[in-house]
Amino acid sequence: MPEKKRVALVASKGTLDMAYALLIIATTAASMGWEVGIFFTFYGFDIVNKKKLPKLKVASLANPAAPLPVPNIIGVIPGMTAVATWMMKRMMKKQNVPTVPELLDLCRKWGVRLFACSTTMGMMSIKDEDLVEGCECAGAAAFLEYASKAQMTLFI
Amino acid sequence: MEGLKVDKVVDTKGMLCPMPVVKAKLALEEMKPGQVAKVLSTDPGSMKDFPAWCQETGNRLLLAQEEGKRLYTFFIEKGKEA
Numbered sequence: 001m002p003e004k005k006r007v008a009l010v011a012s013k014g015t016l017d018m019a020y021a022l023l024i025i026a027t028t029a030a031s032m033g034w035e036v037g038i039f040f041t042f043y044g045f046d047i048v049n050k051k052k053l054p055k056l057k058v059a060s061l062a063n064p065a066a067p068l069p070v071p072n073i074i075g076v077i078p079g080m081t082a083v084a085t086w087m088m089k090r091m092m093k094k095q096n097v098p099t100v101p102e103l104l105d106l107c108r109k110w111g112v113r114l115f116a117c118s119t120t121m122g123m124m125s126i127k128d129e130d131l132v133e134g135c136e137c138a139g140a141a142a143f144l145e146y147a148s149k150a151q152m153t154l155f156i
Numbered sequence: 157m158e159g160l161k162v163d164k165v166v167d168t169k170g171m172l173c174p175m176p177v178v179k180a181k182l183a184l185e186e187m188k189p190g191q192v193a194k195v196l197s198t199d200p201g202s203m204k205d206f207p208a209w210c211q212e213t214g215n216r217l218l219l220a221q222e223e224g225k226r227l228y229t230f231f232i233e234k235g236k237e238a
Contacts, residue, residue, distance in 0.1 A: 005212070028174040031181040032212035096171045106178060 006035040008147035010155045011044030016056040016088055016100070019047050022156045023103035030110035037150075038107075039143040040135075041117035044156070045124065047100065048116055048132045056100060057085040067091060108134045115143050160218070160231060163191040169198045169227070176202050177209045180232065184215060187234050192218065195230040206230045 007029045011022045022038065029036045046052035060066040060083075061075035068084040092099075098106075107114070115138040116131055128137070147153050166183045168176040176197045183193050195206070203220060210217040214235035221229050 024174050027178055031174065031177050032209055033214075034212070096175065098175065 004033065004035050005029075006037070006146075006150040006152075008143070008150040008153045009036070009038045010143075010153070011038055011040045011047055012042050012155065014043030014046035014052065014056065016058045016085060018044070018156060019056050019100045020092075020097075020103075022047070023100060023107065025154065025156075026112055027103055027106045027110070030107060030112050035113075035150075036107070036110075037113040037115060037143070037146050039115045039117060039138070039140075039147075041120050045117060045120045045126065047104070048114055048135050049126060050130050050132055053101060053104075053132060057081050058088050060084040104132065113146070115146070117143075161192060162194045162231070163187060164193045166193050166195045169196050171197070172199050173201050173205065175199075177205055180206075180209070180230075181213075184213075184232070184234050189234050189236050191234050193232045193234070195232060197228045197230070198226050199228075200226060202228050202230070206232070 007025075009022060009026060011018070022044075026036050026038060040048045046056060058066060059075065059081045060068045060070050061072055061080070066084050067087040068080070070080070074080065114132075114135045116135040118137050118139045120126070121137065164183055164187060166179050168179045171179070176195065176199050180193065180195050187193065199205075203222065206220060207217055210232060216233040216235060218231040218233055223229050
């Protein structure tokens with residue numbers, strides 16, 4: 001058996017669509033027996049922040065591909081982001097797509113390493129107890145060392 | 157496939173990527189090497205996904221067939237290391 005393949009992912013965006021893009025790649029790679037590590041940094045940190053995870057959103061504003069395709073002038077109205085998010089979640093549910101927390105559970109089950117960026121934690125005053133289960137606090141050096149042994153690195 | 161013994165049926169009809177391979181993985185985790193899972197899928201990507209997934213996981217894809225419009229069946233034999 002050759003050495004396990006490894007993929008290193010950087011999660012830099014905290015929107016619902018980007019969380020899906022990230023976690024679908026991560027769970028698929030893990031299901032193939034690959035080693036997977038994700039470095040959650042800046043807005044991507046919201047995906048492993050207990051307080052933010054249930055509130056990930058997608059906006060219509062400045063997003064021509066949004067599930068609610070409205071002109072920007074309407075997208076600025078308060079509540080439009082909530083409507084677009086609701087629409088996307090409803091679309092996902094209708095197609096039996098798992099929720100973001102469910103995909104995170106699969107990641108944990110298959111040993112995906114969740115690196116929580118220490119700079120983001122400090123910058124945004126995030127406490128250890130705000131992290132979802134299974135995270136390890138790490139800096140860029142630790143992640144780079146991990147990524148240097150990966151066949152593939154994606155910045156999402 | 158006639159005469160092929162199926163040990164477990166994994167129905168992923170109506171699910172999209174990554175769930176067909178995720179469900180296949182979860183099912184194979186419960187099985188022994190040499191046993192065969194039959195996976196049903198309606199995800200149009202799965203005809204390309206399962207050959208690739210089997211190659212990566214060391215499971216053997218015995219047969220992949222299109223049963224009708226957007227209904228695909230895969231017979232997967234669990235490998236040693238998976």
